[in-house]
Amino acid sequence: MTEVIADHPGVDADALGRWLDEHHAPGAGERPVLELLSGGSQNTLIRVQRADQRMVLRMPGVRADAARLDGLRREIRLVRGLKGTDVPHAELVAADESGAVLGKPFYVMAEIDGWSPMGGGWQAPFDTDLQARRGLAFALVEGAAKLGRVDWRAQGLEGFGRPDGFHERQVDRWLNFLSAYQVRELPGLDVAADWLRRNRPSQFTPGIMHGDYQFANVMYSHGEPARLAAIVDWEMTTIGDPLLDLGWCLLGYDGENPATDGFYLDMTGMPTRSELLAHYEAVSGRSTEQIDYYLILANWKLGIMLEKTYAASLAPNSRVDPRVAAAMGPMVLQLMTTAADLSRRAK
Incomplete structure (x- = not known):
């Protein structure tokens, strides 16, 4: 199930759009449309659509503690480390380990066309x-x-x-x-x-x-x-x-x-x-x-x-x-x- 949201708590779509442009992400100049996805038990998953380009943002939930934030940073490092390998994974688009953009660390990855x-x-x-x-x-x-x-x-x-x-x-x-x-x-x-x-x-x-x-x-x-x-x-x-x-x-x-x-x-x-x-x-x-x-x-x-x-x-x-x-x-x-x-x- 998905739910279309104008802004998610902690996710400012305008700030996210500017940040995506700075990192040369797909859909340059478009304000992202955000869609909350189910399936994230430990972290929040949000589909990010700009024009016809779709990505997925992953970030800690609203009640995440320091350990969860550190865990997300580890994920970022791991996904970055998989770049160029033959391991099937959602490729990293960009990441903010500092939390400066949305108040918490997060990363944006390619959306996978597949099924679970x-x-x-x-x-x-x-x-x-x-x-x-x-x-x-x-x-x-x-x-x-x-x-x-x-x-x-x-x-x-x-x-x-x-x-x-x-x-x-x-x-x-x-x-x-x-x-x-x-x-x-x-x-x-x-x-x-x-x-x-x-x-x-x-x-x-x-x-x-x-x-x-x-x-x-x-x-x-x-x-x-x-x-x-x-x-x-x-x-x-x-x-x-x-x-x-x-x-x-x-x-x-x-x-x-x-x-x-x-x-x-x-x-x-x-x-x-x-x-x-x-x-x-x-x-x-x-x-x-x-x-x-x-x-x-x-x-x-x-x-x-x-x-x-x-x-x-x-x-x-x-x-x-x-x-x-x-x-x-x-x-x-x-x-x-x-x-x-x-x-x-x-x-």
């Missing part, structure tokens, strides 16, 4: 053509592989993350994160945590990782064949172990074949895990020999992240959509159960 499976499931023909649907999973994995092979130092991202000790930090960091809001017992939490501590990779090749890489955070081009139009929502990106993004791609797989129910999308007809691992290796040049670790960590970590939303839904005067809360409760438990079961079966 979160907008009602698989779009035609992928809703009925299972052979075509297979390509969506291969394209998802290929996007992760391309992101992970970017020469991040050459792209100006030195110091963007702390890859040293990445895996040593994971379990304790996320258990500490959970302790701030945990409201119930999570069966399987400690089983998976203990296994992760004992089986973390002894070495890895650092690279850019999205941090929440799944069908929910990509857009596809319209029509066949399946092609990734853009990776979106970079809030959790860092320099770490890109193989964790592959583990995120395989959420919904607790074995060779995808789940037949309980996942947020219909995975009928999707490739086997072995097929996806082979494709990732071919594109990335990385070994997937330790995929069990990454898949267990992905399920375990996502469960902890989603538990925060569930816990927030229980607070008085909660702003969490009751439908979201109802889905999160059992979803977190299933993710923890999957992580624990996979750890018990792992070599």
Whole structure:
């Protein structure tokens, strides 16, 4: 859904238009027409149209704290660093890290002509053509592989993350994160945590990782064949172990074949895990020999992240959509159960 707005709180269309002209953005001299877009959970998304040119502005929400502002600045640096790479993304038009123009940092990016499976499931023909649907999973994995092979130092991202000790930090960091809001017992939490501590990779090749890489955070081009139009929502990106993004791609797989129910999308007809691992290796040049670790960590970590939303839904005067809360409760438990079961079966 979209809503046409003359001015958004914090967005002066005239000031924005002048700034866009200064940065040689498309639609020179035109006053922008602003349209509020849905889909931005952590940040506000606004379509910016000047004449026949359309872009998207991304900025922190009205109640954003300092951490959210810093996170937006990190996104700007990351998207700037992707310029010239083969990673599908919305290209940066211009950015204001200072907040001088609109009172908060923001950036403007190219609008993507594509679709998200979160907008009602698989779009035609992928809703009925299972052979075509297979390509969506291969394209998802290929996007992760391309992101992970970017020469991040050459792209100006030195110091963007702390890859040293990445895996040593994971379990304790996320258990500490959970302790701030945990409201119930999570069966399987400690089983998976203990296994992760004992089986973390002894070495890895650092690279850019999205941090929440799944069908929910990509857009596809319209029509066949399946092609990734853009990776979106970079809030959790860092320099770490890109193989964790592959583990995120395989959420919904607790074995060779995808789940037949309980996942947020219909995975009928999707490739086997072995097929996806082979494709990732071919594109990335990385070994997937330790995929069990990454898949267990992905399920375990996502469960902890989603538990925060569930816990927030229980607070008085909660702003969490009751439908979201109802889905999160059992979803977190299933993710923890999957992580624990996979750890018990792992070599």
